[in-house]
Amino acid sequence: MFDFVAPHITLVHPFSHIVEGEIILHIENALKGKKRFSIKLQGIEKSFDNYLFLLVKEGKEDIVSLHDLLYTDLLSSLLNEDISYVPHITLGQFDKDGKLENEKYEKAMKEVDKVDLGYACEFDNVCLIKSNETDTHAKIVRKFSL
Numbered sequence: 451m452f453d454f455v456a457p458h459i460t461l462v463h464p465f466s467h468i469v470e471g472e473i474i475l476h477i478e479n480a481l482k483g484k485k486r487f488s489i490k491l492q493g494i495e496k497s498f499d500n501y502l503f504l505l506v507k508e509g510k511e512d513i514v515s516l517h518d519l520l521y522t523d524l525l526s527s528l529l530n531e532d533i534s535y536v537p538h539i540t541l542g543q544f545d546k547d548g549k550l551e552n553e554k555y556e557k558a559m560k561e562v563d564k565v566d567l568g569y570a571c572e573f574d575n576v577c578l579i580k581s582n583e584t585d586t587h588a589k590i591v592r593k594f595s596l
Contacts, residue, residue: 455579455588457539459506461517465528470580470591476524477578477594484519486574486596487512491539494562500545502558503538509573513537516576 489509496502506513514535521529541562544555575595579588 455581458577459513459537459539459573461513461576462520462525463528463530465525468524472524473578474592477520477576477592480519480522481516481576481594481596484516484596486572488570489513489573490568490570492568494541494559494567495536495538496544496550496555497536498533500550500555501543502541502555502562503536504541504567504569506537508570510537513573 487509489512490507491504492507493505494502495505514537517535517537542558544551544558573596575593577593578591580591581588
């Protein structure tokens with residue numbers, strides 16, 4: 451599954467019931483006037499559901515702002531307020547049947563400790579991706595430049 455979609459920061463969780471043209475218009479409106487910004491990823495954290503995250507340290511507030519804008523109007527009913535939004539890139543999952551796979555997790559943590567894991571870049575676009583059960587890779591439907 452790791453090669454299903456390139457490394458990314460998820461702004462909105464998957465959904466399936468919205469017409470493509472409507473979501474494109476919603477994203478265009480939500481992103482109007484938004485400008486590119488710098489981000490820096492550094493530091494790791496295990497999520498409540500046993501994923502390992504590379505965290506956004508700089509630019510976090512800007513990403514959260516985009517997340518919040520996208521979850522208005524058309525997407526407002528899809529926002530899960532029970533889970534805090536944490537901007538990140540997922541490095542791996544260490545969960546089997548709802549339990550942490552300690553051995554794999556500890557091995558991954560040792561590997562992460564060996565490198566200075568970090569990355570800096572410009573956050574300059576948002577992509578709408580589409581997939582279905584038979585796809586081996588997600589397809590970019592539209593790229594929205596900031």
